[in-house]
Amino acid sequence: MKKLFLGLPKGSLQEATVEMMKKSGYSVHISPRSYYPTIDDDEISVRLIRPQDMSRYVEKGIIDAGLTGADWVKEAGSDIRVVVSLVYAKQQLTKVRWVLAVPEHSAIRSVGDLQNKKIATELVNVTRQYLAERGVVADIEFSHGATEAKAPDLVDAIVELTETGSSMKANNLRVIETVMESSTQFIANHHAWKDEWKRTKIENLAMLFEGAIIARVKVGLKMNVPAGSLEQVLMKLPALRKPTISPLSEGAGYAIETVLDETVARSITPELKRAGAEGIIEYPLNKVIL
Incomplete structure (x- = not known):
């Protein structure tokens, strides 16, 4: 079976990275005395590596890809491929x-x-x-x-x-x-990137990681709206794209569903209620793939 050898950062970024992978759909278990976490994907082999060392091991091909800071890549002067920059840190979503x-x-x-x-x-x-x-x-x-x-x-x-x-x-x-x-970077070895199977696996991970990071600051919002209130509700409702609008049975109005920033949701929910929305439900998201 083909395997992708993936490095996860040991130390301050470890907990945030495991949480990001959980949101991405991967269950990672780290034993206190082991540098080899388990993951529920037989095609991935994981190892914990200090962020300061990560880019050197990726450059040498000891691992195919890894997560580390842009600062440590620059410090080491490593010749690697930056697949995607992921803005998350130990305490908050920021550089x-x-x-x-x-x-x-x-x-x-x-x-x-x-x-x-x-x-x-x-x-x-x-x-x-x-x-x-x-x-x-x-x-x-x-x-x-x-x-x-x-x-x-x-x-x-x-x-x-x-x-x-x-x-x-x-x-x-x-x-x-x-x-x-500096921000966290998902980096890859140049030879691994040229391997079609590994590149696809790396690209899939990058897409899921990005989706998990975006989802951390967004929520889903759904509600029912009487036909006479639809226009007023839509005027107050921002969205990543146009909201999904579905007719309710027996002409009872419309069901609306959308994704928006959590800070926006808390501000406009009372306004949506006053505009005629009913049964408003806010729910957390694992991934938002743009």
């Missing part, structure tokens, strides 16, 4: 940022002030390139963790990942600039 930060009371106010200073980061190569493009030479050291705690006693500044900015504030750090934004 994350690598920021240049200094202690709150530091005299450093701009990138230029970092000349000959010491900077700690996990993203060494990207940081070095970022500074070189701005004509700044600094001592950049690799940080094995707890980077926020190293300034000001051990280093002058840090380049660290932030999703909400709360960790920076908690450690009394001031952000000077964003070094790069």
Whole structure:
């Protein structure tokens, strides 16, 4: 049997990725002591890999495809194919940022002030390139963790990942600039991409992953509408496409079904009721394939 060898990110993205795959229709079980999760698809073999290492293993063909951050692909300089970018992170559906930060009371106010200073980061190569493009030479050291705690006693500044900015504030750090934004990427090995069977499998996964991400912020909405209220209800109803309208039996009116942002649904549901809609049902979605 043919198999696709797939890498899932171990660490902060792990839980969000497993949840995304569940929404995509895949059941993934991860044992606390194993790097080989089980998946309910005999054509896929899964392995947990640190995001920092993922693109290198994909590039070498040790695995066919994997999920990792654009930041780690750039840091490794890997020659891979980006199949699709998926905007999801540990806590929310958003891109994350690598920021240049200094202690709150530091005299450093701009990138230029970092000349000959010491900077700690996990993203060494990207940081070095970022500074070189701005004509700044600094001592950049690799940080094995707890980077926020190293300034000001051990280093002058840090380049660290932030999703909400709360960790920076908690450690009394001031952000000077964003070094790069990053999102999760579904990447593939070039040779695997040329294999027709593997490429189709990868493309199918990408479509389902995208659908699962889109569905996280949308809901389905269905309702019944008397014939005399149809026009008023439709005027208040946005949709990805035109809503589905079906006649009810015995001329009782119409059934309407649509998909829309959850934040929009909570705002317009009372308005739909006032416009004449009845039996309004809101339901969650697993995937929305555009």
